[in-house]
Amino acid sequence: MRALKMNGTGNAFLLIDARQGPVEVDAETITRWRQSHHFDQVLMLAPSQSGDARYRIWNRDGGEVGACGNGARCAGWYLMRESGKATALLDTAYGLTQARRTADNRVSVDLGPARTDWRDIPLAREMDTIALDYSLTASGLTVSRPGAVSMGNPHIVFDVPDLTGLPVEVLGPMAEYDPLFPDGVNAGFMQIRDRTHIRLRVWERGAGLTRACGTGAAAAIVAGHRKGRLDRQCHVSVDGGDLAIDWKENNHVWLEGPVELEGDVTL
Template sequence: MRVDFVKMHGLGNDFVVLDARAQALPPLGEGMASALADRRSGIGCDQLILLEPSGAADFRMRIFNADGSEVGACGNASRAVALLHGKPARVETGGGIIAVEPRGDGASVDMGEPRFDWQDIPLAYGMDTALMPVSWEGLDQPGAVNVGNPHVVFFVADCDAVPLDRIGPEIETDPLFPERVNVNVASVTDRGHIRLRVWERGAGLTRACGTGACATAVHAMRRGLVERDVAVALPGGTLTIAWGEDNRIRMTGPATEAYRGSFEWGDFA
């Protein structure tokens, strides 16, 4: 069975998009997702995106990390899918229904409402998620927020100086986070700007993470460090994050289609 794909990226965070809305595909498991994501023997990507019909929204978006694990949300992929779809849409995800709207060379995405209760992150036991009494090798008192997937956020003087490639996987797999966690280290430049690096669960260091930008901005706003509309600069580029009075997060930024191709399903099944 020959299957078409679209290779896309948002600020360097790249995706292979499979569209099963018009033509059904065989079941996609973790093994096949990770095989397609492999950069040496597959197509190569940070996340594999599967579009399917939905009874609750215009269509459904499923998200598989490079290790094959399925997750509930991906902000950069949401912008890419909006660009691919070409018109405003409501999209069902594992983290809830979001609204996307293509804009020029990118998109604006209503990411929904953040969740702060420790059970919603989730954490292994109860604590204040605004100022958590935990630390890892000098990274201490983080905040936690769920924006469709779980994030822990550390504010530091210089996010570039943190050895995130080493400490990121340690925090991601800490027993405190039973579903693992995305790790964000951020530096507040001023009340309108944040610098951010992200270790993404199941994918590793990434050039950009849309949900990470949302989680970090909201946590900074919650702590009173920035205004309610900020620019978040990641290694791959900048996203604009606004947290409205209606408690909903809106993310705006670019997305790019890189190329299209096809593959034999049986080669990766």
């Protein structure tokens, strides 16, 4: 087993290469690792018969999840550095996905199709996912009518006029645990600067407020385009830097941005 600290645009990961032998990961183990290391998610690479590696993800609260876009970029970079190739194939919970090297320490990854049916999110009841009949209020501020998108994990995205002073740390948990979202939800708050550029902050279920969320960036562009406010190709400014999103005509969403290897760690 090899363990490393990596980040994708500030999204912090503990990457475990378990291809040479199984490693047990559970909530108790992750709690112990958190005492010595800061991370938003734990990523694991395991043997795969169909890809270069099986790719699994756990949030910092110990719950396993199906998708993490910045994590896929980091896992792909690690595999490409090892193989010397310009692409890597990840065997994920939502199928095989490709990562591509776009420049030194920059990787693009296919996040798969955007799903927008209310049952795919999932929601507890039928709603128009372009603009949910849903709102949150905190500190005298109300956000409402978010778009809902599944990128292999559930997202809602609120359009807000200004992120300055918005209490994301309060609003995010309110959405995460709302009964409308039976699997929980990632809550994004998007300030549109123009049709090709947004500012975004995301409260991630099971992880809290992170410096970047790749699937959240993808969901924001899908949600904004469905409302007629964004193009399909956009830059997303997050707390950790900038990401690029390209929502292809075949419905697949590509995420591109920087990765950083911080070094090996001992668990």
